[in-house]
Amino acid sequence: MKMKTLKLSMLTCAALVTGLISCGKKDTPKPTPTPVISQTDSIGTDFSSTGAYTFFSFKNNAVVARTDSNSTKWDFAFRFVNIIVNSQASGPGNVGVITQPGIYDDFKMAPETGYAYDTTSSRTAIDAGFTNGWYKYIDATHALIPKAGQFFVFRTTDNHYVKMEILSVTTNIPASNTEPPTEIWYKFRFTYQPDGSRNF
Amino acid sequence: MQELITLQKILYTIVGISLFSHVLGQSPPQADSVTRSLDEVVVTATRTENKVSNIPLPIQVISAKSIQLSGSQKLIDILQMQSGLVIANNPLGTALQGYPNPFGDGIQMQGLDPAYTLILVNGEPLVGRNAGIINLGRIAIGNIKQIEIIRGPATCLYGSDALAGVINIITEDPVKNSADFQVHYATNNTLGLTGSATIKHNKIALELFVNRYSSDGYDLDKNIYGKTIDPFVDYSAAAKLTYQINDKNKLTLSARYFSEKQFNNYIIYPESEPAIVTGTTIESDKSLFANWQHKVNGKLNYTTSLYTTSYTNNAAAFLKKSDSLYEKIQLTEWMVRPEVQVNIGKDPAALLVTGTGYSLENVNSTRYGSVKELNSWYLFVQKQIHLKEKTNIIVGARYDKNELYPSQISPKLAIAYKLQPDIILKGSIGAGFKAPDFRQQFLSFSNSLIGYTIFGASELSNGLETLQKSGQINPDINLLPYQQNRDLSPERSIGINLGVDYTISNHTVLKINLFRNDISNLIESYNLPFNKINNQAIYSYTNLDKVFTEGLEANFTYNFNKNFFLNTGYQYLIAKDKEILHKIREGTMYKRDPYTNVTTLVTKSEYKGLYNRSRNTANLRFQYNNIQYKANAFITVKYRGRYGFSGLNNFYNGNDILDDDREFIKGFVLMNATISKDLNRWEIQGGMENILNYTNKLLMPNIFGRSYFINVNFKLENKAK
Numbered sequence: 001m002k003m004k005t006l007k008l009s010m011l012t013c014a015a016l017v018t019g020l021i022s023c024g025k026k027d028t029p030k031p032t033p034t035p036v037i038s039q040t041d042s043i044g045t046d047f048s049s050t051g052a053y054t055f056f057s058f059k060n061n062a063v064v065a066r067t068d069s070n071s072t073k074w075d076f077a078f079r080f081v082n083i084i085v086n087s088q089a090s091g092p093g094n095v096g097v098i099t100q101p102g103i104y105d106d107f108k109m110a111p112e113t114g115y116a117y118d119t120t121s122s123r124t125a126i127d128a129g130f131t132n133g134w135y136k137y138i139d140a141t142h143a144l145i146p147k148a149g150q151f152f153v154f155r156t157t158d159n160h161y162v163k164m165e166i167l168s169v170t171t172n173i174p175a176s177n178t179e180p181p182t183e184i185w186y187k188f189r190f191t192y193q194p195d196g197s198r199n200f
Numbered sequence: 201m202q203e204l205i206t207l208q209k210i211l212y213t214i215v216g217i218s219l220f221s222h223v224l225g226q227s228p229p230q231a232d233s234v235t236r237s238l239d240e241v242v243v244t245a246t247r248t249e250n251k252v253s254n255i256p257l258p259i260q261v262i263s264a265k266s267i268q269l270s271g272s273q274k275l276i277d278i279l280q281m282q283s284g285l286v287i288a289n290n291p292l293g294t295a296l297q298g299y300p301n302p303f304g305d306g307i308q309m310q311g312l313d314p315a316y317t318l319i320l321v322n323g324e325p326l327v328g329r330n331a332g333i334i335n336l337g338r339i340a341i342g343n344i345k346q347i348e349i350i351r352g353p354a355t356c357l358y359g360s361d362a363l364a365g366v367i368n369i370i371t372e373d374p375v376k377n378s379a380d381f382q383v384h385y386a387t388n389n390t391l392g393l394t395g396s397a398t399i400k401h402n403k404i405a406l407e408l409f410v411n412r413y414s415s416d417g418y419d420l421d422k423n424i425y426g427k428t429i430d431p432f433v434d435y436s437a438a439a440k441l442t443y444q445i446n447d448k449n450k451l452t453l454s455a456r457y458f459s460e461k462q463f464n465n466y467i468i469y470p471e472s473e474p475a476i477v478t479g480t481t482i483e484s485d486k487s488l489f490a491n492w493q494h495k496v497n498g499k500l501n502y503t504t505s506l507y508t509t510s511y512t513n514n515a516a517a518f519l520k521k522s523d524s525l526y527e528k529i530q531l532t533e534w535m536v537r538p539e540v541q542v543n544i545g546k547d548p549a550a551l552l553v554t555g556t557g558y559s560l561e562n563v564n565s566t567r568y569g570s571v572k573e574l575n576s577w578y579l580f581v582q583k584q585i586h587l588k589e590k591t592n593i594i595v596g597a598r599y600d601k602n603e604l605y606p607s608q609i610s611p612k613l614a615i616a617y618k619l620q621p622d623i624i625l626k627g628s629i630g631a632g633f634k635a636p637d638f639r640q641q642f643l644s645f646s647n648s649l650i651g652y653t654i655f656g657a658s659e660l661s662n663g664l665e666t667l668q669k670s671g672q673i674n675p676d677i678n679l680l681p682y683q684q685n686r687d688l689s690p691e692r693s694i695g696i697n698l699g700v701d702y703t704i705s706n707h708t709v710l711k712i713n714l715f716r717n718d719i720s721n722l723i724e725s726y727n728l729p730f731n732k733i734n735n736q737a738i739y740s741y742t743n744l745d746k747v748f749t750e751g752l753e754a755n756f757t758y759n760f761n762k763n764f765f766l767n768t769g770y771q772y773l774i775a776k777d778k779e780i781l782h783k784i785r786e787g788t789m790y791k792r793d794p795y796t797n798v799t800t801l802v803t804k805s806e807y808k809g810l811y812n813r814s815r816n817t818a819n820l821r822f823q824y825n826n827i828q829y830k831a832n833a834f835i836t837v838k839y840r841g842r843y844g845f846s847g848l849n850n851f852y853n854g855n856d857i858l859d860d861d862r863e864f865i866k867g868f869v870l871m872n873a874t875i876s877k878d879l880n881r882w883e884i885q886g887g888m889e890n891i892l893n894y895t896n897k898l899l900m901p902n903i904f905g906r907s908y909f910i911n912v913n914f915k916l917e918n919k920a921k
Contacts, residue, residue: 040797049651049736082735101788103799122674122731129727129737136856141847148799148854149790167797180469189797 036200037061037192040167044185045078047171053077053084058154058162058192072157078186081135081144083126086157090118093157097125099134100163104151104189110161110198111153126152135169144169161198164190243323244348244368246584246594247357247541247553254549254584256592256616256626258697258713258753262347264372269823269834271874271885271911273384273392273413276336276902279307279367281836281872282349283769283819284753287902288314288812304335305902310351310715311749311775311813312364316634316693318354320368321456324489325358327533327561328511329637338458338485340436342382342394343409345372351715351753353632353695356596356612359578363632363693363719371454374398374405374442377918386909390415403444411436418904420897425476426466428901434460452491459484464517468526477526479517486510501543508536531565533638549586553596555579568642569659574635576602582612592616600633604641604658605690608633622703626713629696636688640723640741651736654725657688660740672732682728689743693719707759716750747810749775765823772816776809780857792854799854806859808844814867816841830878841867845899868894870903885911 039061045054055064055074064074072093076085086093096115100107116125130137134152136145151165166188171181191200240263245255252259262278272278280287288308306314315332318325319339326334347369354362377400384392396409413436417429440454462481467474487509495501513531518524539557558577564570582596597611614628636657643656644663655663661683667673699713722745727737751773758766781804783789789802820837843865844858851862858864874887886909893906 050734079735082731103790105799120674120676120730122733122735123677123729124731124735127727127729128731128735129729129739131724131726131739132729133727133737136854138847138852138856141850143847143850143852145852145854145856146792147790148792149788149801167792168794 036194038189039192040187040189042185042187043078044183045080047080047181047184049080049082051079053079053082058156058164058190059158059160059194061192075154075156075162080184081128081130081133082124083128083134084118085125085154087117087125088119089121090124094155094159095157096155098153099126099150100153101150103149104163104165107151107153107163108200110155110163110193110200112198115153115155134166156192160193160196161200162190162192163200164188240346242346242348243370244320244350244354244366246551246582247323247555248543248548248551250548250584253624254586254592256594256614257628258351258626258699258711258715260349260351260755262349264345266821266823266834267341267344267347269832269874269876270836270872271384271834271876271887271909272872272889273341273386273390273909274337275339275341275369276305276307277872277889278341278347279336281819281821281838281870283755284351284771284773284817285309285349286814286817286840287900289900289902304330304333304337306333306336307367308812309349309364309367310695310717311751311773311810312717312719315637316361316363316719318358318360318362318366320358320366321487322371322454322489323368324487324507324509324537325361325535326485326511327509327535328483328485328513328531330513330531331639332637335483337434337460338483339369340394340409340411340413340434340438340458342380342411343372343396343407343438345370351713352628352697353610353612353630353693353717355608355610355632356598356630357580357582359576359598359600359610360633360635360690363634363691363695364717371409371438371440372396372398372407374400374407374440376400379916381914383912384909386415387907388416388418388904390909405442407438407440409436409438420895420901420904426464428897429904430462430464432460432462434458448495450493452489452493454489456485456487458486464515475526476520477517478520479515479526481513481515483513484511499544499546503541503543505539505541506537507539508534510534529566531563531567533561533563535559535561545584547586549592550584552581552583554581563638563642565638567645568638568656569644572638572642574602574604574638574641576600590618594628602635605636605688608690624701626699626701627697629694632693632695633690634693635690636723636741640688651732651734652739653732653736654739657686657741660686664738667732667738672734673738674730674733677730686740686742688723688741689721691719691721691723691743693717709755709757711753711755713753714751715753716748718746718748720746722747744779746778747776748778749773749813763825763827765821765825767821768819770816770818773813774809774815775813776807777857780807789857790855791859794851794853802855802857802859808858811844811846811858811863814841814843816867832874832876832878834874834876836872838870839867840870843867865896865899868896870894881915883911883913883915885909885913887911 043054043063052066055069055077057064057073058075074086075095076083084090085097086095096117098114118124127133136147146166151163154162156162166186168187170185172183174181239251239253240261241249241251242259242261243249245257245259267278279285286308287305289305307317309317319334349367351365354366358366377398379397382394392413394411398407414433417427417431420428437457443451460483464481465478468477489507491503491505493503511533515529517526519526537557537559539555541555543551543553545551556579561574563572578598578600580598585593594614599609601607610631610633612630616624616626618624641656641658643654644659646653664679695717697713697715702710704710721743723741724744725739726742727739731737751771753771755769784802784804784807787801790799791802792799818839822835824833844863845865846856848863853860869892871891872889874885876883876885889907891906895903895905
């Protein structure tokens, strides 16, 4: 968590610097737009398919306390390979998600329609099965590999648009080779458009 | 350690003696000791005895002599030294890290997995595949007459599983009174005791064979608790009785028994707390065969046979601390098969062979709900045509009818044309199929630790209903779409082989074969689009993928002179997934560099094909006979070129296809050498296996480093007519 605060403050610094520079230019009276959050982050959770979810908010670029799970403060949550979005069976929000094939960097505009929701607790918007799901499971090494050329487009709980790509799934390295890990880490990047448009 | 040193000493002595004799052996050789005749008689291609030169198929024969000269005790070691055959472990079996490997090692042929090669003993199939692999350790080699390998689909004669081809192990026939004994001792305290005896009295002949083989196993990684290969003891026995009732009738009865007890010892982490587990895995394999041959006249004969075989695998593991049962896995497979075969014709190269049989199979496992049956009947017809001494044709087809999947018709056509007396062109095309296995049909398994569920295709409908009724699937989910049309079809293949056999001289033969196998309907697992209440997935099986393998096999045999023999082979192989190629063409196959996170499209040239296939493999067999000193030297070398492994060194680029150099395991060379010295009734052999000491503890756990062995053979023979 410390790391995130540090990263966040660095981002704020960067924003400040940009701000200062633009202030230096006198001729443009344009309103300064809220900067786009473009962030690579990691969140960790228990290596357990039955434990609690870890919740995340794109807008705040932060993990949300589990006590707020029944609020609209979060957009999506991880638990082992399962991903839920804050909608219908999973939460009071109206978060929709599209599983989008293609190259993340080349994706410039979120679609208007086509968003999926967690209709029931066992039929979630994001497929987490090991053949059709968002990752590949490698039998031989038990590795979970996010599929390349696939990312997610979210319409967040505050009606903004986000593209998000999971980059890696890693676990802590147990003391012994045969011991299962206890923690699992998701590294992902996302771009949050604060002006409410569908452009990235 | 002490015994190893002693062993080494003995070996060096033998090597010394043999080198000495080699020097002396320069005196003119006295007789032609290397068999020059390369035209062996085989039975696999036509289900009747036929010369290799009459058969328009790529066929390879491993003789008892070459098995004997190698001094090896394991079938897998002999097969893996042949060109184009490599050991293919199940990827799960290589990554078990100290757990007993439940699958055994199988053989990859023409780039196809072990599940696609049919293993026969005397023409009858073995049952009991684990993850598609028949543990070849079940076949003792002390009484093998020859091993016949046919490449390309042989389904038209043998039914399911013979897509890549057939490996048929032919055991000795009792022909003369004799007795043989062998003591084998090798590294890892490996002890083999073999005895066989043949008694021939008038019209009755009996062959008996017993073998005990045990080893302490070995440990390639000291950091992992438990051995890489656990200690084991094998017992094998076989008996064959033939009774030539009269000129027209012959009765054959045979029985085979194998059992292996493995002593397992490993560590588990049930609640993140380590616990040591010990136990045993007992595998057994029994079969009985009765065959009656009746010659009606010179043109017509038929055989009636009854074959029954069973396979069991029982594993029990106990927590060492509390001595309580940790896990028990049981599997029993059983098959009985009556069959009639009719052979019509006088010329063995122009026979009409037809037969029909009924196969009753059942399986019972802790992982299947109840005893499952798989019954089928079949009919095959094959005609050989011999035209003007120049052309041999085989045309045939087989019909398989099964309750669980659509009936299958598998035709085959093969033609050989003698262009010149020394050049034979061969071409064949055939269809093959592989029936969905028991696991794909009947599995009903819920993982207690993670909570997912897997159903075989024919269990899916009932399984889903049961889960929903017991509240494990949300009642809102409409199961109907997932309960219909879920039947599996057999995997299908079409195999083409085109080749040339060129007899360059009396003692030089070159054989080249081009092959292509197209496999469709490959059965893969998939997850249903909804989860259980516990949010864990439900899996089943469906027909999904299409792959192809193609390449070239070349084999060159050369007798330098009367004392030297050389055989060398090479295989070039390409094996690819057609769906992946399709995705690459339409621009939907991506990769993500794990270091820069940059995603790009995979290009056609980047895609190297299926994992675990070597583009290049080569082998060499060299034999030297010294007649004067009755000594032999036998050297085999096998090169396996680089091959891909998913997740090698934790390199992943997000697509699980082989498209990066970092996913390749380096090629390696295995080299064995054996020296034999004949002392009339006695023979002493000394050998070294894996001389270059290649090991790969993670990916090739079946290969131990350099090892040594000695054999003492004793032979009693009474040459009866």
